Amino acid sequence: MRPINGDDVIAAVEGSTAVLGTAVERDWKGVRAGRLEWSCRETADHIVTAFMGYASRLAVGAQDWLLFDVTVDEDAHNAAVLDVIRSTGALLAAVVRTTPRGVRAVHPYPFGSADREGFAAMGVAEVLLHTHDIAEGLGLAYEPAEELAEAVLTWLFPHVQPGPAPWPTLLWATGRGELPGRAPVTEWRWQNNLVIPAERLALVGVRPAAARDLRLGGDGGFEWLEGGPFEGTRVASTYMMKAYESGVHRPEFGVFALVRHEDGRAIGGMGFHGVPDEEGRVEVGYDLVEGARGQGYATEALRMLTEWALARDDVDTVFATIEGDNLPSQRVVSRAGFTRATVEEERAAQEENGADSDLQLHIRRR
Template structure:
């Protein structure tokens, strides 16, 4: 990825850390809401896997669409659940769900690794290159693991170097002088920062 801020190795490392953290609570009830979300912990992890898969798909074609999503079919399992293409087989339990998350992360990492530097794909927040999709996938993992950890009570403290690079790639207007992880949680509407109230709306720049 040359001088890109975020690369395929970062995707693999972050997903591996997420899977390892989630395995420590695999025997808990994952049908309860994840943090402040309406989604259950199970649905939230499925959403992350689905995003990683979808981001890979946006770059995978020889000529990726730059004006719309690849038209995968999707559905909601209930009215307030996330709209998903990728679902885990519930009969396989949380171990199966974590395999789906791991596999989706591997797909995104592989596509980012082999994508030509000039290749671009559509995202509503801006047409992005491989590093952009890597960064967006990493943010999905980081902040939604935070949501799940609020409920299932496991340790989740991401590598500050990775978080700092993701912030530089996607959130160039962030306030300076704060640690990367609290800043990312503030940037995505999940926490306050000193002098900065919790956001009710936010976006990144793909």
């Protein structure tokens, strides 16, 4: 898998300016941009503001908003505005290319930050969607490259079920179009991935684009410790993609890569087998690359993920099912605060799920 990057920002800008460049002599200030309240000119200015904001925050890994303003001269010709879009787009692309893996900077929705891929995807989204708005206002035909629209969906819209084609799906997901069989969208947000920090590692939410690559035998865009990713992570990614493709995936209850702080390497995977049920129960699973075992990483990650889940209103119980002869995994859950379920609870769980009678049920409650 090639993660979304600065080249995609440049490609999006080139496609945008090629179309809008055919209408630079038109009145952009007096024409509304599609369904927006902004004029076409205000919308073009917004692209510049977004590029500068994303680039400046990512460049320094800012954890707070940078207090500055960027404006395009009110009297600037439309052609000059496109030049500024090109230049600020190139700036964002350069920052994305040079920012180290794992650096995150502030972005409000929904989890407070984004990494370089997130900022690249947001930049591409700004260009694609607002070029559509301007083109619609000016009566121009515009459709971006399919791979760009698909990249935005798989990096920023993990909660949106894929449609028959990426571009109409993206327009529908952002309230700009219709899809047969789906209700109109009136409110929307894109979603950067969740990262849960622990002492020696971070649990980094795996996006659909990365899960697809892991399912197909790739690295998911992570730098793995030798021997990784382990088979359990690939299987979990397969189930996650099935949930995504069927429209029931919730990113916060997906798969996480365990990434060490000391070297930025992924050493395993951990995550949930689905969303909480009606009684607030959710199952967790995990694996580690062999070279990372026996060092307490799984315990540390499981403790953090479980505490994160139990702090939510929709989770009352986190449980894990473990084979009776898997003593190392049993020790992990025990150190993470889980207790063995009663015989009755285990028997009920086995009957409910058709599970092997050799499986043990371990539980941690709120």
